[in-house]
Amino acid sequence: MRPRRLTFTALWFSLLALSLTACSEPIEFQRARLDNGLDIIVIPHHRAPTLTHMLWYRIGGADEPAGQSGIAHLFEHLMFKATETRPAGAFSKTVAAMGGQDNAMTLPDLTAYFQRIPKQHLSQVMAMEADRMVHLQLTQDDFDTERDVVLEERSMRVDQRPERRAHETIMQKLYGEHPYAIPTIGWRQEVETMPYAAARDFYKAYYAPDNALLLVVGDTTLAEVRALAQQHFGAIPASGATRPSRPQLTFGPQPTAPQTSDTLTFSEPQLQQYIWQRTYRVEPRSAANRRQVAALAIAIDLLGGDSNSLLYSDLIRKNAVAQTINADLSYYQKDAGEVSLYATVASREALARLDDVVDGTITRLAAGAFSDADMSRSARKLAASFLYQQDGQASMAFSYGLALAMGLDEQVIMNWAKDLEAVSRADILRAISENLVITQSITAHLGPDL
Amino acid sequence: MRFIVTCLIMLAVSGPAFAFLKIENVESPQAHVSAWLVEDTSLPIVTIHLAWRGGAASDPEGKSGLTSLLASLMNEGAGKLESARFQEAMADIGLQFGFEAETDRLSATIRFLKTYRDETEDLLADAFAQPRFDDEAIARMKSELNAILAYNKQSPGKIAREAWFARAFPNHPYGRPTNGRSEDIVDLTRQDLVAHYANLVARDNLYVSAVGDISPQQLAAFLDRVLGALPARTRVAAAPAQQPTAAQVVIQPWQGPQSEVVFGLPGLPVADNDFFSAYVMNYILGGGGFSSRLMQELREKRGLTYGVYSYLSDLSGAPLWLGQFASQKDKVNEGLDLVRGEMRKMRDTPPSEEELAAAKTYLIGSYALRFDSGMSIAQQMINVQWMGWSRQYFETRAQKINAVTAADVQRLAQRLLRPEAMLVQIVGQPLDRGTD
Numbered sequence: 001m002r003p004r005r006l007t008f009t010a011l012w013f014s015l016l017a018l019s020l021t022a023c024s025e026p027i028e029f030q031r032a033r034l035d036n037g038l039d040i041i042v043i044p045h046h047r048a049p050t051l052t053h054m055l056w057y058r059i060g061g062a063d064e065p066a067g068q069s070g071i072a073h074l075f076e077h078l079m080f081k082a083t084e085t086r087p088a089g090a091f092s093k094t095v096a097a098m099g100g101q102d103n104a105m106t107l108p109d110l111t112a113y114f115q116r117i118p119k120q121h122l123s124q125v126m127a128m129e130a131d132r133m134v135h136l137q138l139t140q141d142d143f144d145t146e147r148d149v150v151l152e153e154r155s156m157r158v159d160q161r162p163e164r165r166a167h168e169t170i171m172q173k174l175y176g177e178h179p180y181a182i183p184t185i186g187w188r189q190e191v192e193t194m195p196y197a198a199a200r201d202f203y204k205a206y207y208a209p210d211n212a213l214l215l216v217v218g219d220t221t222l223a224e225v226r227a228l229a230q231q232h233f234g235a236i237p238a239s240g241a242t243r244p245s246r247p248q249l250t251f252g253p254q255p256t257a258p259q260t261s262d263t264l265t266f267s268e269p270q271l272q273q274y275i276w277q278r279t280y281r282v283e284p285r286s287a288a289n290r291r292q293v294a295a296l297a298i299a300i301d302l303l304g305g306d307s308n309s310l311l312y313s314d315l316i317r318k319n320a321v322a323q324t325i326n327a328d329l330s331y332y333q334k335d336a337g338e339v340s341l342y343a344t345v346a347s348r349e350a351l352a353r354l355d356d357v358v359d360g361t362i363t364r365l366a367a368g369a370f371s372d373a374d375m376s377r378s379a380r381k382l383a384a385s386f387l388y389q390q391d392g393q394a395s396m397a398f399s400y401g402l403a404l405a406m407g408l409d410e411q412v413i414m415n416w417a418k419d420l421e422a423v424s425r426a427d428i429l430r431a432i433s434e435n436l437v438i439t440q441s442i443t444a445h446l447g448p449d450l
Numbered sequence: 451m452r453f454i455v456t457c458l459i460m461l462a463v464s465g466p467a468f469a470f471l472k473i474e475n476v477e478s479p480q481a482h483v484s485a486w487l488v489e490d491t492s493l494p495i496v497t498i499h500l501a502w503r504g505g506a507a508s509d510p511e512g513k514s515g516l517t518s519l520l521a522s523l524m525n526e527g528a529g530k531l532e533s534a535r536f537q538e539a540m541a542d543i544g545l546q547f548g549f550e551a552e553t554d555r556l557s558a559t560i561r562f563l564k565t566y567r568d569e570t571e572d573l574l575a576d577a578f579a580q581p582r583f584d585d586e587a588i589a590r591m592k593s594e595l596n597a598i599l600a601y602n603k604q605s606p607g608k609i610a611r612e613a614w615f616a617r618a619f620p621n622h623p624y625g626r627p628t629n630g631r632s633e634d635i636v637d638l639t640r641q642d643l644v645a646h647y648a649n650l651v652a653r654d655n656l657y658v659s660a661v662g663d664i665s666p667q668q669l670a671a672f673l674d675r676v677l678g679a680l681p682a683r684t685r686v687a688a689a690p691a692q693q694p695t696a697a698q699v700v701i702q703p704w705q706g707p708q709s710e711v712v713f714g715l716p717g718l719p720v721a722d723n724d725f726f727s728a729y730v731m732n733y734i735l736g737g738g739g740f741s742s743r744l745m746q747e748l749r750e751k752r753g754l755t756y757g758v759y760s761y762l763s764d765l766s767g768a769p770l771w772l773g774q775f776a777s778q779k780d781k782v783n784e785g786l787d788l789v790r791g792e793m794r795k796m797r798d799t800p801p802s803e804e805e806l807a808a809a810k811t812y813l814i815g816s817y818a819l820r821f822d823s824g825m826s827i828a829q830q831m832i833n834v835q836w837m838g839w840s841r842q843y844f845e846t847r848a849q850k851i852n853a854v855t856a857a858d859v860q861r862l863a864q865r866l867l868r869p870e871a872m873l874v875q876i877v878g879q880p881l882d883r884g885t886d
Contacts, residue, residue: 047492048822080740089750092740097808099815101739116819148753152708156756156776160606160706218822270705272600307537316590317534323597344597377541384544387495388561392823 027390029400029410030222034230036238037210041404042225043217045393051122051218052397054114055129056405058213059206061184062108062333063243068198070150070186073106075202077146079113080104083135088142091128098124106184109243109334110405116394119219123228126214130232133207143196151192154185162268163275166446173262174281174442177247180333208239213405217397249336251283254439261443263355267450273323273344274351275446278358280339282435285331287409293331294419295427296435300329300339301378302370302428303362308377310369314361315343321350321357334406339436351445366432368425375428379420386416471821473831473841476666478673481680485658486831486841487669490824494564496662498672499828501557501836503655504686506630507623507767508646515630516638516646517556519591521549523643524558526587529576533587536573543569547577553628554689554766556650557832559825564663571675578651579679583643592635599632606877607776610710613702614772614875618694618714624768652684653677659831661824689767699874709782709878710774713789715868717762717769720837726850727858728762728771728866733809734801734859735792735867736760736773741808743796744773747788754781758789764837771866782880790869797863800856814848 032040061072082088095102100117102125115125158164168183175181185191214233216225261278285293304311304327315322322343331337341358345351389395400413477484485498509516525540525547527533540547543566549558562570602608612627619625656677660669693716704710718728736744736759748754760773777785801809821827834843 047490047824048818050818050822052822089740089746093808096738096741096812096816099812099818101816101819116822118815118818145751145753149749149756152753152777153756155707155778156607160708160776162604270604272603273597306541308534308541313534316593320590320593323593344601346593346596377538381541381544384563385546387493387544387563388546390493391495391497391825394822 027396027414029404029414032222032226034209034234036234036236038229038233039213040222040226040229041213041215041410042220042222043215043396043400044219044221045217045396046219047393049119049219050116050393051119051216051220052114052116052394053122053125053129054112054215054397054401055133056213056215056401057111057207058109058211058405059241059243060107060109060111061182061186062179062246063206064179064182064202065198067190068194069182070184070191071194071198071202072111073185074147074150074191074194075199076104076106076111076113077150078138078142078199079132079136081142081146082137082139083131084137085131085135086128091132094128095125100125107332107402108180108184110402112401112405114397122216122220122224123232126228126232130236133209133212133233134236136203138196138199138203140196143199147191147194150185151188154188154191158183158185159188162266162270163446166264166266166268166444169264169266170277170279170442170444173264174279175249175336178249178335179246180336206241206243208241209233209236210238211241213401215397215401215404217393217400246335249281251281251336251437251440252434253437257439259438261438261441263443263445265450266444266446267448268446269448271446271448273447274346274348276322276343276345276351276354276358276444277446278341278441278443280436280441282329282337282339282440284333284335284337285403285408285412287412290412290415290419291422291427292431292434294416295423295431296339297329297382298375298378298420298423299365299428299431299435300327301382302374303327303365304341305378306381308374310361310365311341311343311358315354315357319357321345321353332402348447348449351447351450355443362432362436366429366436368429372425375423375425379423383417383420471827471844473844474666475841476660476669476673478670478677480674481653481678483653483656483658483673483677485660485669485673486835487659487664487666488661488827488831489663489665490661491663493824494663495824496562496564496567496660496664497824497828498560498658498660499557499832500560501555501657501832502651502684503554503688503766504650504684505552505555506626506628507553507689508650508686509623509626509630510646513634513638513642514626515595515635516642517551517650518629519588519595519635519638520643520646520650521551521556522591522594523583523587524549524577524581526591527582527584528573529580529582531576532582532584533590536577539573543573545570545573547574551628553624555836561825567664567668567672571672574676575679578676581647583640583647585640588638588640588643592638595629595635596632598629599627602629606704606706606708606710607774609702609704610712610774610875610877613700613877614712614714614873617698617700617875618873619692619768620695622692622767623689624692624765648681649685652681654682655684655686656680657832657835659828659835661828689765691767694768694770695873696871697873699876701876701878701880703879704877706878707778708776709779709876709880710776711782711786712772712774712875713786713872714770714772715866715872717771717866719769720764724858724862724865727854727862730806730809730813730851730854731796731859731862731866732760732762732771733813734805735796735863738809738812741812743792744775744789747792748775748777748785752784752788754778754785754788758785779879779881782876782878786874790872793863793867793869797860797867800860803856806854806856806859810851810854813851817847
């Protein structure tokens, strides 16, 4: 129901976590590239006479000039304004009139525009998408209005929500000098004072065919999509655009550092409960670490993936120290994956005990406190949930598109079930020691009176 | 392929393709549970959706939260399997099985791999015939429910909706929060759960749909096996009809940059002959994402909000027209004035033919998007059964929408949209003064 233009932040972790849960049935990825560098991927899916059409630009919230946080997302809003041949709002209106839905989202590394449409309208949406890649007519008025809308969006998503405000601070600490420390929706003050020129410069620098991936999932073929893409995008010249360079993140154990997690405390009178959370940054997913990622996925599921997990058992079934727990592994960023642990507790006293209890559980996991049956149950469950995900056209477009646009080889997705099956006990123990590195985590305590 | 692009005549009238489904009606031979099935062998999985009339509104007086608690316990142990063993057995076969309580509806979703159909039947037959409701699990689920209540109290949008319903239905089940009140939840007992399960989860208030790699015969056997032990008749009554409280603006304080605004009026039941006229009218006013008049006025022209929308709600005892937006404190009344103004405009002037045509092509064409996954097809089939319509609905829906005229839209606006009678709930601290 909530209207669109989404900024992907913490809220989306769980959704995106699904994206690592890859396949057991063969999915087909068909690839092509235009001469101007536009990458094309088609995933045929013939359940309904509909398509999900997505254009992923390889630019996002982590690529912004200093002092202009939020420009990638604010600019995404402006993409719905006038072009040389279409008035403001015409894009969405046209899509609606064809019985389609459209929206967009900004992530740390990517900006995606998408339409879900009856299949006969593919050419028309592609024409409009190509049109706004180069012919947007920005105006100061549109910029000012949309900046206000984004500030309202920020209020709604972050400033009204104490746990989201805390999340921003946690990310700052976790990523330090790396731009993942900066929220994609932007710091309020930098959005408020954003100059109009920033939008123009951003558009010119990064919106080009050789900086984009066109993904179509649904009732179509590569031949059809390639021909239409050539027709609509073919004449747009390549720009040579690349994203700005970033500091390198390091991963893995650091024996010299003090072996503790930095802990932040947030006292927010609006909170009605106590929250304990910890986020680790882990090595990003790639073709080179397939097996490790599969092992880590099983490890995190064993740790806190469901009510069969060790954390659920230790914190809820045995001790009733927590009310809810959750553990997630997600790869929604190019330069780092994240493991998030989250628990809600009913009292300040319980919150104070949680560091020790969770650390004890992780120590048990690292010592191999799980049976072979537990391991293969997790692997089977993860493989099944991947299969369920293929049940939906849009869900495939979102999660596979995200991985592919970050540059992940489709073989990694296609072989996921095999990789899960091949994981050994030793793989899991290694994945835990190499990824759940306490010095690369931030722990937070939230409550109304801390 | 279970979709066929069809109906040239309709295409001529409405533009986009209109897809329909090959739905089979399946009735199980022993328990006489009937279901709508779309057989689809493209993936080796099956999705089954179940829905019972009687949700949180059927919680007995003083026992709010009972249906929600019941829903959370339905996969927490059955037969010989205590909670942890039952959950392991589910995960072992990749079975997803969970319940959800809404105001008027208790529903269950089952997703399984076709290879494990027998194992799924075994496990679910126990879940329905012998749910355990162990004290240990009850305590755990109460604690989880309390965490949900606390979480919701941190969200001004949820607070505003709940406050609106509390104000609109002061002495009626619809005025209670769906997840219950913590002071009631603490006293709920195993006996309460056993009695409520026996009263609510029956066969005559049940709707079933299935999508996936399962034949009609297999589905019929599945339903007999899994649901055969349910009582024939439900013993919960539908919520009594009730008009919502009218003509008030209520402010509840909240510290934060924005205020949340929920507004609403009586709507009309889906059985009403004018329902589709109201549906089109609402789409034009506030239902249509970016193209709606409210979105244009509040967001696109003025940047007052990130989103504003309105919708028709089909509560059986109180059909409603509801809307919501959030805005900076000094813009709340300006936004509310604009909402009232657009309601009046809708009453005073019929929509243009272009606007009406755009609404129709969207409402007809976008329907196909709701059928792009097995899960959503199953949900759509439940919704259509729930409204009391036949399988023909998928074919006649477009005609009903196409038949709506600009005069119908205006007539429905005059019938429903009464800005002066609106109940408005604000959560926040509005600072500006409105003109109303």
